[in-house]
Amino acid sequence: ILKFPTRVDTSIFFPIGIPQARDTLAISEPGPCIVNCGRVSYLKGWDLILDSFKAFLRTHPTARLYFVGDGEDRPFLESRIRDYGIGHQVKITGFIPEGSVMQYLNAADLVVVGSRTEGWSTAIVEAVACGKRVATTNVSGAQDLIVDGVTGVICMSWNPECFAEAMAVAVRLPSAEQRAVEIARKYSVASLATDLGALWKPLR
Helix, strand or coil: CCCCCCCCCCCCCCCHHHHHHHHHCCCCCCCCCCECCCCCCCHHHHHHHHHHHHHCCCCCCEEEEECCCCCCCCHHHHHHHHHHCCCEEECCCCCHHHHHHHHHHCCEEEEEEECCCCCHHHHHHHHHEEEEEEEEEECHHHHHHEEEECCEEECCCCCHHHHHHHHHHHCCCCCHHHHHHHHHHCCEEEHHHHHHHHHHHHHH
């Protein structure tokens, strides 16, 4: 069995800068901008992300959180947002095209991934391709895509307080855009044929 991770289209996902992305999306509010991308599903850990964000607000009261995507658990997510009384700081975009996902990633000060399980995290590789800091659970791909303490933080606990602390550490990290983009380049569709050929050749 040969490992061949999911690839990212680096002609779509690449750094464009926070100001440009926020202008495009009409995001003008102050404070840290936190983005989570993917299906709104229990497996993707929306509950961990929201509970952690609620804890994060204690030290970053002007932060806002964007759930970029849609899914079967959206009604549960919306209900908990109302229960927490933070609807003015949390937005669910619903399904949007890849180009708009890229804009939200580039608008972020921090991308968060709370998945309980992954085959390989497409959300992480797309965020890294945009040069973003990432706070993530220790899912498949995290150890390959994140340099812990440099380009992001890998949280080993499912506790929202611990994940909130990981977010607080990650959002303060110096920009490591070049390092992140270099990592993502290894998983670009641009090298797909070459990499497949390199795996196939010894088997012939």
